[in-house]
Amino acid sequence: MNKASRIFCPALITPKNAVVKQTEQLSRSQKLLTELGLVKSGSNGTYQIMPMAQRSVDKCIDLVQSNMQQAGGQKITLPILTPTGLWKKTGRLDGDISEFYMVRDRSGKQFLMSPTHEEAVTAMLATTSPISYRQLPLRLFQIGPKFRDELKTRFGLMRAKEFLMKDMYSFDVSEETAMETYTLVNAAYDRLFKQLEVPFVKVNAATGIMGGSVSHEYHYVSPVGEDNLLQCSSCGFAGNSEVVKAPASCPSCNSSDLKEVRGVEVAHTFLLGDKYSKPLGATFLNTTGKPQSLVMGCYGIGITRVIAAALEVLSSDHELRWPKLLAPYDVCLIGPKQGSKEQPEAEVIENELLLNVGEICGHQELLHDDRKELTIGKRLLEAKRLGHPLTIVVGAKSARLDSPKLEVHTSKGETYELDFSETLKLVAEHSQHKKSLERGCFQSETEESKSRSVGHQL
Amino acid sequence: MNKASRIFCPALITPKNAVVKQTEQLSRSQKLLTELGLVKSGSNGTYQIMPMAQRSVDKCIDLVQSNMQQAGGQKITLPILTPTGLWKKTGRLDGDISEFYMVRDRSGKQFLMSPTHEEAVTAMLATTSPISYRQLPLRLFQIGPKFRDELKTRFGLMRAKEFLMKDMYSFDVSEETAMETYTLVNAAYDRLFKQLEVPFVKVNAATGIMGGSVSHEYHYVSPVGEDNLLQCSSCGFAGNSEVVKAPASCPSCNSSDLKEVRGVEVAHTFLLGDKYSKPLGATFLNTTGKPQSLVMGCYGIGITRVIAAALEVLSSDHELRWPKLLAPYDVCLIGPKQGSKEQPEAEVIENELLLNVGEICGHQELLHDDRKELTIGKRLLEAKRLGHPLTIVVGAKSARLDSPKLEVHTSKGETYELDFSETLKLVAEHSQHKKSLERGCFQSETEESKSRSVGHQL
Numbered sequence: 001m002n003k004a005s006r007i008f009c010p011a012l013i014t015p016k017n018a019v020v021k022q023t024e025q026l027s028r029s030q031k032l033l034t035e036l037g038l039v040k041s042g043s044n045g046t047y048q049i050m051p052m053a054q055r056s057v058d059k060c061i062d063l064v065q066s067n068m069q070q071a072g073g074q075k076i077t078l079p080i081l082t083p084t085g086l087w088k089k090t091g092r093l094d095g096d097i098s099e100f101y102m103v104r105d106r107s108g109k110q111f112l113m114s115p116t117h118e119e120a121v122t123a124m125l126a127t128t129s130p131i132s133y134r135q136l137p138l139r140l141f142q143i144g145p146k147f148r149d150e151l152k153t154r155f156g157l158m159r160a161k162e163f164l165m166k167d168m169y170s171f172d173v174s175e176e177t178a179m180e181t182y183t184l185v186n187a188a189y190d191r192l193f194k195q196l197e198v199p200f201v202k203v204n205a206a207t208g209i210m211g212g213s214v215s216h217e218y219h220y221v222s223p224v225g226e227d228n229l230l231q232c233s234s235c236g237f238a239g240n241s242e243v244v245k246a247p248a249s250c251p252s253c254n255s256s257d258l259k260e261v262r263g264v265e266v267a268h269t270f271l272l273g274d275k276y277s278k279p280l281g282a283t284f285l286n287t288t289g290k291p292q293s294l295v296m297g298c299y300g301i302g303i304t305r306v307i308a309a310a311l312e313v314l315s316s317d318h319e320l321r322w323p324k325l326l327a328p329y330d331v332c333l334i335g336p337k338q339g340s341k342e343q344p345e346a347e348v349i350e351n352e353l354l355l356n357v358g359e360i361c362g363h364q365e366l367l368h369d370d371r372k373e374l375t376i377g378k379r380l381l382e383a384k385r386l387g388h389p390l391t392i393v394v395g396a397k398s399a400r401l402d403s404p405k406l407e408v409h410t411s412k413g414e415t416y417e418l419d420f421s422e423t424l425k426l427v428a429e430h431s432q433h434k435k436s437l438e439r440g441c442f443q444s445e446t447e448e449s450k451s452r453s454v455g456h457q458l
Numbered sequence: 459m460n461k462a463s464r465i466f467c468p469a470l471i472t473p474k475n476a477v478v479k480q481t482e483q484l485s486r487s488q489k490l491l492t493e494l495g496l497v498k499s500g501s502n503g504t505y506q507i508m509p510m511a512q513r514s515v516d517k518c519i520d521l522v523q524s525n526m527q528q529a530g531g532q533k534i535t536l537p538i539l540t541p542t543g544l545w546k547k548t549g550r551l552d553g554d555i556s557e558f559y560m561v562r563d564r565s566g567k568q569f570l571m572s573p574t575h576e577e578a579v580t581a582m583l584a585t586t587s588p589i590s591y592r593q594l595p596l597r598l599f600q601i602g603p604k605f606r607d608e609l610k611t612r613f614g615l616m617r618a619k620e621f622l623m624k625d626m627y628s629f630d631v632s633e634e635t636a637m638e639t640y641t642l643v644n645a646a647y648d649r650l651f652k653q654l655e656v657p658f659v660k661v662n663a664a665t666g667i668m669g670g671s672v673s674h675e676y677h678y679v680s681p682v683g684e685d686n687l688l689q690c691s692s693c694g695f696a697g698n699s700e701v702v703k704a705p706a707s708c709p710s711c712n713s714s715d716l717k718e719v720r721g722v723e724v725a726h727t728f729l730l731g732d733k734y735s736k737p738l739g740a741t742f743l744n745t746t747g748k749p750q751s752l753v754m755g756c757y758g759i760g761i762t763r764v765i766a767a768a769l770e771v772l773s774s775d776h777e778l779r780w781p782k783l784l785a786p787y788d789v790c791l792i793g794p795k796q797g798s799k800e801q802p803e804a805e806v807i808e809n810e811l812l813l814n815v816g817e818i819c820g821h822q823e824l825l826h827d828d829r830k831e832l833t834i835g836k837r838l839l840e841a842k843r844l845g846h847p848l849t850i851v852v853g854a855k856s857a858r859l860d861s862p863k864l865e866v867h868t869s870k871g872e873t874y875e876l877d878f879s880e881t882l883k884l885v886a887e888h889s890q891h892k893k894s895l896e897r898g899c900f901q902s903e904t905e906e907s908k909s910r911s912v913g914h915q916l
Contacts, residue, residue: 145602
């Protein structure tokens, strides 16, 4: 169990002698994350993840990893330092390189602080004994920091210079089987984004500097998005305006019911063909034993960006709201105020709840706000701003030992007055919902509300 | 369950036109890791972790993390990029800086690719509202890549330029409470190193460039170690020869029974005092509400180095041997050879084993060597080189349906001939032993052997 009194949540202050430079734009969720001490701005465009937000990051890593493994992905780690020589071979240092961090070692050899790893993973395959067609398809992924020296960092974690990515690379024998892999990984992405329960738009995208033939982007729709998307209300077709240049009617169904929305790109998939395998010489041995270029795909998910963008979409100006599977804690339990007349009786209920709720949702998922020197009101306000899915208040009414009542707040803004067993039932429903999401069983918001049948809403 | 036919283990090859430069020394375990395709050398001094070794890394991360949390540690992430300005303030750029990777962003601002994070974490605390004495002690840790441009990289993962570290930083109100924290974290380290079951030596160490007053190092004893340690056979005292300069008798008990051994430093703890908090202005508010310098400690564990050094100590020239809690898989199951006359009957046993063994040790802990086109001998040889704690061979004798016998090999070099239920019992014993280790219950090697009472050793 976690105690609020011990958790490090450093509030934002401005040092006395500091000259305040507003060097970056903050969106509403990023402002909340900073004010609440979940994320702290480091040097311009880098961020420090504080303990509560770290829990969310770790949950996101686990969720992404489990989906990648289900899609046949094998986890590896490639060094952050990639020799620039590899990037020269693929031509990716020919254009604008101002976004790259480059560093030389003591011998003068130059490295990139990798913004992505197509070259590194392809070179790795090129320098092992060629694998047989029988070992393909091969899907390798990693989860780690990436670097991009952005001209303009914005919206905190949403566009940072150092960020956490999951990157997967696939290797196939032919364009045809590579397309099968591409479809399969896209299905894993669809599943993941459904698990996160944030509405997403999947669009046909430009392949751009990455190269290749087919590409899709996953976007969260938000006014702070940096991409213009075109959505067809009739058939559901969606495209990045970069690709689908302002058509009068839908390129797919001809309907004129097109609307433009702003999107935050949270994931991207590419069918790469032999763009990297050919110049770097990564081959496999085909059925006749001859070496042949591997056909590749690559698939990115911005871990920190998914969290930041999901918060931006779900939160209000004053309260964070998390995807259920990414909330730092499932339940916050606010104990009675010190010195209040109900304290002794209320603490009996509090202790029983700590035990029982912890057993239902897992003790690690329960945050005990034990700062009893603070009023319940102050702690409840903070709990609401932090957006815990369920907050249980052990207040004055809980001290009626014959029929104690608890106030339960959900992150959707509902408030219930519940007895002990109804409270546990609500916690159990939340945990069950999380488990079905983890299994990939999706239930619509409406069905979920219908199925909630305990207590009465205040 | 994991199938050997699908796991990416790229064997080492030398490209046709490459000029072979032996740029680095490889120790025996590092040679095995490379030859078996568990680790691949990237650019000089950087390493690519392949899927099977990645499982070991992830297990080590989980184990270290759980011990740090038990010691009150809260997990965070600090950026890899640390502004050099912070290091100027603490004087750590005044000496030899040739080991640092430094990089400038597009605005010309200079950063270190952090080799450690004392400055960054202290500056983070200095720029939040001062915490109250009531919130202390505070212990923050992270697990991530570190960078050091070594003059000479050696022994693969054991001394690499980019490596994985756990670094914890503690903050206290006084030297006295800081010493309590120091003792507590050292106890967590002792526990961790006992869980790994590799003999370790804890020595009094020099504080060196890190500063501070008290320091201990944890070493694995190995001929490839880079430190000279002095050990007293009488009282157990141990010191790094840097600190304890060749005394005639033990500084602790006066015995003359001193021996010198070579050690690989796998962890290091420091009591830092205010060496960092003072120049960077990191304070807390004391009982009278006045700001006062935080008293710090720092505690590192080289994740990738622990794995590499443990393998070096435990392995032979031809076979890897892992700490039980870090083996990529608990059990390897080798299926019958394709086309052998026993294949149909043996596959009945094989399928039952897959189900039952997987249920006992966890399906993710079972590696199924399904490459039936290869002989059992060839696959067994590879399994032994990979050092799986238990390898079960479904060979000719397993096809006697009335009383099938299985050959079971342990990584200690024992071979048993067991029936079905005895095999499951051995797997269960292994899993139980792992669970007791995880709980921190330690049993000596001898007791463990005594408690093993199944079958007969071949």
